[in-house]
Amino acid sequence: MVNSMAHSRGRRNPADGRAPVRRAAATVGVIFLIIGVLGFIPGITSNFDDLYFAGHESDAKLFGLFQVSVLHNIVHLLFGVAGLALSRTVSGARTYLIGGGAIYLVLWLYGLVVDQSSGANFIPLNAADNWLHLFLGVGMIALGLLTTRDANRR
Numbered sequence: 001m002v003n004s005m006a007h008s009r010g011r012r013n014p015a016d017g018r019a020p021v022r023r024a025a026a027t028v029g030v031i032f033l034i035i036g037v038l039g040f041i042p043g044i045t046s047n048f049d050d051l052y053f054a055g056h057e058s059d060a061k062l063f064g065l066f067q068v069s070v071l072h073n074i075v076h077l078l079f080g081v082a083g084l085a086l087s088r089t090v091s092g093a094r095t096y097l098i099g100g101g102a103i104y105l106v107l108w109l110y111g112l113v114v115d116q117s118s119g120a121n122f123i124p125l126n127a128a129d130n131w132l133h134l135f136l137g138v139g140m141i142a143l144g145l146l147t148t149r150d151a152n153r154r
Helices: 002-008 020-038 070-086 090-113 127-146 149-153
Strands: none
Touching: 020 070, 020 090, 020 127, 070 090, 090 127
16 A cells, blocks of 8 residues: 555655655746746846836847746746645646646747737747747646656556
């Protein structure tokens, strides 16, 4: 019985005793928190004076590449907090990675179809953001599936 319970929680890492999916979700959450904070730092975010709360008019760019706004940065911070909170359990971590990855794939699709110079681009998104969202969506889903595959086989 103990053996089957261990498998339902995911394979554990001998170094810290946490299931890989929990470590992956926590790591992704920390990365989102860092990115959210960096979006508010002049110099790391270019055109910082053009950082708007929301909308395509925000010309601020994280690392000089990714268009951001205050809302965009807040979403990154909230996504980071969610990752840390949900990484407390295997099921929560898996849900965060797969569900969050699905959200980023929807955001990627939205970025492909939205007129980037219109008010509908309220997040705001540019081509660099679109590629990043595709990478994040696929990567998060892969992490959610691959770090729990041993537990799913049993």
